[in-house]
Amino acid sequence: MPYPIDKKLVVAISSSAVFDMLEADKVFREQGEEAYRSYQLQQLDQPFSKGVAFPFIRRLLHLNSVFRDEQPVEVIVLSRNDPDTGRRFFESCKHYDLQISRGAFLCGKDPYPYVDSFNASLFLSANENDVRSAIGAGMPAGLVLPTKASDEPDSDELRVAFDFDGVLAGDEAENVYQEKGLELFHHAEQAKASQPLQPGPLNDLAIKLSYWQKFEAKRKKEDPSFEPMLRIAIVTARNAPAHKRFVRTLQEWGLNATETFFMGGIDKSRVLRVFKPHLFLDDQLSHLQGIADEIPCVHIPFGSVNKA
Numbered sequence: 001m002p003y004p005i006d007k008k009l010v011v012a013i014s015s016s017a018v019f020d021m022l023e024a025d026k027v028f029r030e031q032g033e034e035a036y037r038s039y040q041l042q043q044l045d046q047p048f049s050k051g052v053a054f055p056f057i058r059r060l061l062h063l064n065s066v067f068r069d070e071q072p073v074e075v076i077v078l079s080r081n082d083p084d085t086g087r088r089f090f091e092s093c094k095h096y097d098l099q100i101s102r103g104a105f106l107c108g109k110d111p112y113p114y115v116d117s118f119n120a121s122l123f124l125s126a127n128e129n130d131v132r133s134a135i136g137a138g139m140p141a142g143l144v145l146p147t148k149a150s151d152e153p154d155s156d157e158l159r160v161a162f163d164f165d166g167v168l169a170g171d172e173a174e175n176v177y178q179e180k181g182l183e184l185f186h187h188a189e190q191a192k193a194s195q196p197l198q199p200g201p202l203n204d205l206a207i208k209l210s211y212w213q214k215f216e217a218k219r220k221k222e223d224p225s226f227e228p229m230l231r232i233a234i235v236t237a238r239n240a241p242a243h244k245r246f247v248r249t250l251q252e253w254g255l256n257a258t259e260t261f262f263m264g265g266i267d268k269s270r271v272l273r274v275f276k277p278h279l280f281l282d283d284q285l286s287h288l289q290g291i292a293d294e295i296p297c298v299h300i301p302f303g304s305v306n307k308a
Contacts, residue, residue: 162206285299
């Protein structure tokens, strides 16, 4: 019987998103492909260090331990590596007890065309060209940014923070702001307050996470000793009166957030340092650059603000 991938919350990752592969990449750049393959095989017993997306991926997979009957999560590797050098990836997964067993090793070919094949709600990569190609093809993708943030090994709580416009929602409203300014943006949003926005690239991911968050709340009612582990925050530059369309849109999607922040131009890092997400996803680099050293950040190069 086929594996029911269409019923899972699927995240696709490149090997360099979940592990730190800078040393191996340096061998590839300076010595070429054959030396790189040889190096990886020689280092087979040496697990990679944890990368930017590691804290997020570890906790996401932990949902399968919480919901043992449902097994809601699948993490897939989509790699430009060949299967031989991919062996070190799987050995590293085994070392860290990351239950990742499926994926594609493409020997230098573009990985993004396979995002839909695996029903992925997000493709995380450290390769900017792959991410932009995926977004250009209408697929949900994000570029992991370098960070000095470390994992909290004693905690399984998963905290994810999303920007709204250009990430969860499309960039219709953001285009008005960019082209006409803040005052006309507010006028337009008040006029359309009852009209939900179109979904953005990560809408499906947030809705699926929200579903399991609601499932946790249901279990908490049935078993007071159960401790929910999912916290979803939306950190938006919107403020009143533009919040009305935001609320209407989330109602239309059936999406709940644990915490919502209407920043109205205040630096988002001020609340992110308190919430401490294991992944913060935003479509504007200016919102990420000041905090990426401290918090794992993902750039979603979607919409007009990201066009050259």
